[in-house]
Amino acid sequence: MSTSQPARSWVTCANDHPDFALQNLPFGVFSRQGLAKRGGVAIGDCIFDLQAALDASLFNGVARLAAEAACRGQLNDFFALGPSSRQALRSELLHLLDEASPQRERLQAMGSTLLVAQSECQMHLPAQVGDYTDFYVGIHHAMNVGKLFRPDNPLLPNYKYVPIAYHGRASTLCVSGTAVKRPGGQTLAPGAEVPSFGPSKRLDYELEVGVWMGPGNEAGEPIDIGQAHEHIAGFCLLNDWSARDLQAWEYQPLGPFLSKSFATSISPWVVTAEALAPFRSPQPKRPEGDPRPLDYLFDERDQQQGALDIELEVLLLTAQMKDHGLAPQRLALSNTLNMYWTVAQMVTHHSVNGCKLQPGDLFGTGTLSGPQAGQFGSLLEMTEGGKHAVELPSGETRKFLEAGDEVILKARCRRGGQVSIGFGECRGVVVG
Template sequence: MSSLEHLRSWVTSANEHPDFPLQNLPFGVFSRPGLDKRGGVAVGDCIFDLQVAIEANLFDGTSRVAAEAASRGQLNDFFALGASPRQALRRELLKLLDENSPQRERLQALGETLLVPMRDCQMHLPAHVGDYTDFYVGIHHAMNVGKLFRPDNPLLPNYKYVPIAYHGRASTLCVSGTPVKRPNGQTLAPGADVPGFGPSKRLDYELEVGVWMGQGNEAGEPIGIADASEHIAGFCLLNDWSARDLQAWEYQPLGPFLSKSFATSISPWVVTAEALAPFRAAQPKRPSGDPQPLDYLFDEQDQKQGALDIELEVLLLTAQMKEQGIAPQRLALSNTLNMYWTVAQMVTHHSVNGCKLQAGDLFGTGTLSGPQAGQFGSLLEMTEGGKHAVELPSGETRKFLEAGDEVILKARCRREGQVAIGFGECRGVIVG
């Protein structure tokens, strides 16, 4: 892709838009009254309706094939096409939406049938997720949580050798804005000999990035580290809601179960690998004394450009704050550079045993906390397991989430000489 920092759009709301300028063009699935679910592209405050664009013969060749796949009620078919058709469609969209587009008048004549106001639309899950895997690559989160339970040995011996992960529950993935019902389960109260049953009292969020798989692999055929980035279609925000009291009782010996499977929220827009290319970074060097990745997980190019520089933010808005007109309170500001493993390493390790990955599979990075206060991606870390309360501008305090609390995740990419792009929001309100 050529440099895009000087491009502007005839869609005026896209220019200086905090999330969706012309340089972003993320894909999603939306509906509006009278129209079924369909694929579209976010540009400014509007959604570019791909079905209307196809009917208007705005694409041909490879870009049309890609547009047809992306116009459906799920993006799986689009993801399965791989990088080349996706890039062809992006190039054509950039031409069509550029302020100097030769087709500007024709496109403007289509009005709101082509460019639908985002406020009039309902967003849906971008793809049908066959499998969802949650990793644990945020080393500072792993350290912070480990210290709560093993102060002298917070990281288990395998952490710096293996991209740790567990299989989550795809059926309870939900799009941003879906209410989250407080889960029930077994918990063991301090000092008790037998567990009780009831609603979780230690409900938490986790600040993560979601990774959408593009083309998969055949069973028994691992994806090599040098090729792994070609299998990644895009990224989103992900909140892996966690019932910490259920988790503490159930996680040994097999890990999370009911404490995680009740809900996972994701943002609706898929920010493509191409849009994020200007924000690639070198993978942070490992501390002295840490082992280097095993050969199958090491690629020099991946170490030079396999990381992403994405600013991540968590905000909290309580019911009382809403009533008082108080703005959401920032709880944390972190970054994807806090990942100990790259996304390519996650893909490679997941498939190295011959596991079949498929288009539309979703990975979570795990909680991406920073090393300092103000950078923690969960209340578990902020409150040191509930020992300290977080003070809010309404006068309220929180150790864990309460009914009516709304958690808001945001993400932004900034770099000198580049147009900033964002991910939109990932929201969820606690019910009960």
């Protein structure tokens, strides 16, 4: 019995590409010299220019309407169209870029008009973000951090009933590669009775996944858990930079403020829900004795296929390592299966009070750590709050981030019988 081979592309750099094979086709916003920001699709090391494709009349019907929305300098209009339009455009792209495409010769003849090297382009935020909400659904991170402050009772009573979140600052979202300036603020030194002001000394990263909202809801109209997946446009990597010393002083009683609002980095490519469909998984079973989600948060279909199996990685490259030609050091390897709540549950809970969600809104999952050493998504966990230092191949040590440190997030989907796809990188260098 023969086994069908996965589709390959006439864009040869896409075949066996670690991130952007034909099976991925993520959307983003780019610019290059002489041209304004516009929408494109990653294919191998290249970007498929959607405006150029429209000018060449490569799309028809629903796919053309979707491409007209996706070719603009922001993807909000594209996200607003919903899954059927997204799927129509994806289907056309798969057909056009397949190595057996009837239009292959014509497309290849268009050359750099249609395909441009990613190295020649600048990437931008994929959408204009009206609102950004950061969740706290990584239960192992919640446990690890909770143990630092409440060893006997690390999780607060609401955690297993409520997808906890706080509203972040959309204005300081920045695309991968943007430098991150060390923030200043108030801190309370150990033994001190009054706080002092100065630069953060305990700067940290957080390994998260970003969730892009598609069609929104009307104010006062909650999104039902059974339809929540129709409101999710795609995913990216997200680094919620955190000033732990500022956070420790300010977070009671209302939660994070200046310790989080100074910068949040995201990867530029939006990996669609359709591309991730082969990597869906059942939501991991809750430990014995944990409560069943309340009815508005429970859907059997969501429990059977609402989780995603995405491998997540954090690497660190210091200025000294870079000068010596050393490769980045892996600090953690985790997975989205460490989420206690599904993305659909996040969407439903966010809207259950009637909150209006809009296309281009961004959610962060919260730090997605695993249960064991080597799987922790923050230095706070790795160093147990600064008690132990991380040793690097350059001979340096780190308890928290220092000037010149570059944090690199990566993600990969792997499954037998499926072509592996990735998210690209989310990078940020600490300045100051």
